[in-house]
Amino acid sequence: MNPIAIVGAGPGALDLMTVRAQRRLKTADVLVWTDSLIPVQITTLVKDDCEKIQTSSLTLEEILLVLIQKHKEGKKIVRLHDGDPCLYGAISEQICRLNDEGIEVEIIPGVSAYQATAATLGFELTIPDLTQTIILSRADGRTGKPKKENLQKLASIQSSLCLYLSARHVEEVQSILINYYHVDTPVAIAHRITWPDEWVKIVPLSEMAKTSKEKKLIRTTLYIISPTLKIGNKRSKLYDPTHSHLFRPK
Structure with a gap:
C-alpha cells in the first residue's frame, strides 16, 4: 500500500521537524502544503522534481480531489500541515474522505x-x-x-x-x-x-x-x-534528596 502522509511541519524551524517528517518530505513526489502557515524554507527538503501544490486558496474539496487524483497516479504524497496536524489541523474530514476512497493515511506528529x-x-x-x-x-x-x-x-x-x-x-x-x-x-x-x-x-x-x-x-x-x-525557585520533588522513588529508594 502507498498511504498518504499527513506530516506535521512543526512551528517553522527546519531543525525542529522530526526525522521521520524529513524522510517523508525527501521521498515525496507531490507536496500539498499549507503555504500560508509554513515557511517556504521547509519545502526545500523535497526533491527537485517534486510537484508542489499550495493550498491557501483551495477549499477542502479541491484539496481532496488533488490528493485522490495524485494517489491514483501512484505518487508518494505528503500533505504538510503546520505545527502538529492533530491539533487544529482539520485532518479528520480529510482522513474520512480518503478512507472512503480506500486510501490509507499515515500521520506524523510535529512540535507544537x-x-x-x-x-x-x-x-x-x-x-x-x-x-x-x-x-x-x-x-x-x-x-x-x-x-x-x-x-x-x-x-x-x-x-x-x-x-x-x-x-x-x-x-x-x-x-x-x-x-x-x-x-x-x-x-x-x-x-x-x-x-x-x-x-x-x-x-x-x-x-x-x-x-x-x-x-x-x-x-x-x-x-x-x-x-x-514568573522566575522562581520552585523545586520538583523528583530530584529532591529527601524524596524516594522506584529508582532511588530510601
Whole structure:
C-alpha cells in the first residue's frame, strides 16, 4: 500500500521537524502544503522534481480531489500541515474522505507552537505548587466551541493556558481572563515562533490586548497565560534528596 502522509511541519524551524517528517518530505513526489502557515524554507527538503501544490486558496474539496487524483497516479504524497496536524489541523474530514476512497493515511506528529514558545523562553509550564496542568484551547471565534469548554470555565482552573487562533479576539479574551487570573499574570505572546522573523514577548495580562494591537497581530500567534512564567525557585520533588522513588529508594 502507498498511504498518504499527513506530516506535521512543526512551528517553522527546519531543525525542529522530526526525522521521520524529513524522510517523508525527501521521498515525496507531490507536496500539498499549507503555504500560508509554513515557511517556504521547509519545502526545500523535497526533491527537485517534486510537484508542489499550495493550498491557501483551495477549499477542502479541491484539496481532496488533488490528493485522490495524485494517489491514483501512484505518487508518494505528503500533505504538510503546520505545527502538529492533530491539533487544529482539520485532518479528520480529510482522513474520512480518503478512507472512503480506500486510501490509507499515515500521520506524523510535529512540535507544537506552545512547546516551541516555552523552549524559546526557557520556561517550564508545569511547576510544583503552581500548576501541573496545561490546557490547549482557543477563543470561540467563528467556528464556535462546545459550551462546556467556554473560556470562563477553562480560565477558572488558573493553570497554564495556551490559546491558539485567538489574536483576532484578544480584547474579549483578555476581558474574560482578567476575572480569573491576576492582572499581573505573565502572558507570553508568540508570533511566528521559530520563523526567521519570530517575535515573542512576555507581558502582564493587563497589557495582552494592547500589545497585540500595537503589533497588529491577527494570525500565526499563540498566547500562553501562566503563573509559571514568573522566575522562581520552585523545586520538583523528583530530584529532591529527601524524596524516594522506584529508582532511588530510601
